[in-house]
Amino acid sequence: AQSVTQPDIHITVSEGASLELRCNYSYGATPYLFWYVQSPGQGLQLLLKYFSGDTLVQGIKGFEAEFKRSQSSFNLRKPSVHWSDAAEYFCAVGEDTGGFKTIFGAGTRLFVKA
């Protein structure tokens, strides 16, 4: 069965600093990979996704992620964090066996300090 690990429960960065959120997955074939953001009182919003092709994918709000098959990782990055980026971030992998489902990691809470 697929699984997703987000090693960092929470991360604090200064506004303007760079950000990297880690994600490792377990899946035998080429995975469908996603990053979502969840702000307080808001639904989950898709930041970016990887299905195939270029391993560096660009998303909304200035985020990007890189798929590294050898490391089973799909880390999320942003060069300069804004205070409005403070939220919960979820990495997810899509499974397509007997129906479709998305497996989420436990999330990383991002705090941004002034």
Added chain:
Amino acid sequence: ETGVTQSPTHLIKTRGQQVTLRCSSQSGHNTVSWYQQALGQGPQFIFQYYREEENGRGNFPPRFSGLQFPNYSSELNVNALELDDSALYLCASSSGWGLINEQFFGPGTRLTVL
């Protein structure tokens, strides 16, 4: 174009009761997925419906059941509520079959079981 809506926003039930949660898909979407998000955790896939048929199910007992209607709105029913069922229940809709179609999430229904 309206997004995904869920009702009610909040709900309090007692152990052993039954509950029905509702979801209206985004216009033009024929696929609905339901997720349970416990406090401090990532969403867990409950099941998915595509054109009124269940199309995949996660590791949830049969007392979690669902329906999708001809207008593609959906219900999640939970019987014999347990304390551990307290969570945020998220609905997501997408257009068409498969993971390649982006899921759009509703704001969720917060269920508290006492």
